Amino acid sequence: MRAAVVSSFGGPEAVEVVETGVPEPGARQVRIKVAAAALNPVDAGVRSGVFGGAGKRIGLGWDVAGTVDATGVATAWSVGDEVVALDYGVVKPLGTHAEYVVVDTDAVAKAPATVGAVHAATLPLNALTAVQALDLLGLTPERSLLVTGAAGAVGGYAVQLAAHRGISVTALARKDDEDLVRSLGAAHFTAGEVEPASFDAVLDAAVLGGAALEWVRDGGVFAGVIPQAQPASVRGVRTGAVEVSADGARLAELVRLVDEGVLTLRVAGTYALDEAAKAHARLAEGGVRGRLVLVP
Missing domain, CATH: 3.90.180.10 (Medium-chain alcohol dehydrogenases, catalytic domain)
Known part of the structure; x- marks a missing residue:
């Protein structure tokens, strides 16, 4: 072959x-x-x-x-x-x-x-990474979430999955991608103008690292997408990074969301x-x- x-x-x-x-x-x-x-x-x-x-x-x-x-x-x-x-x-x-x-x-x-x-x-890879990163964040619907790289494959799935859970998502992406990320379910959009300590959580799909950590409120939570590469904790922010795992049962749940029209x-x-x-x-x-x- x-x-x-x-x-x-x-x-x-x-x-x-x-x-x-x-x-x-x-x-x-x-x-x-x-x-x-x-x-x-x-x-x-x-x-x-x-x-x-x-x-x-x-x-x-x-x-x-x-x-x-x-x-x-x-x-x-x-x-x-x-x-x-x-x-x-x-x-x-x-x-x-x-x-x-x-x-x-x-x-x-x-x-x-x-x-x-x-x-x-x-x-499989991108949606599992997104859902496992959201699990790492452990957010409830009343919490606010910033997704960096929201127009990318992992970021796009993260926006859709978080919005489906009822979480208010702000998408960080290029200005030309605003319509795209809003169509994925982002309630708010920014091309980079973010106030420090303004979100309960950040899912850093764009791998911005320390810069994205500054946007998490004191005591909030940060999730990266490169294993063991998350920035060190500051201001009581819990930091972590997802290491994607092959999980057929979880993948089946994501397939169901595709067939229900939740995931694009x-x-x-x-x-x-x-x-x-x-x-x-x-x-x-x-x-x-x-x-x-x-x-x-």
């Missing part, structure tokens, strides 16, 4: 599409025939060596939508099931940017019924698997709204 990998670190040109063996599922695993797989910033980080792994051939891709093709023992999934899944891991021999991928059965959820595979592939799946463009390097180059240009998706 074909798979996108990196054997040496660098820019988009470092991405190779190679021939490799089809992986076999073990106990409590399933093999998915990939219909679509989103490209995320974490893939660019893996490609450029941010997470290490020098000297290894590293597979790319975390998100997948497709069809169960084979199963190991002790799994409730059947061949032919249409599914989505998160294949967690930054340094792995194969990822979801391939024709087939093996994942743990507990990472899998039934695919949305209301959208195709290309859109479904944009859900945004595709910025599609590329053939053989064009993986070209997709990385487009991501590196910036300004992508939604996710680029690879189709084997």
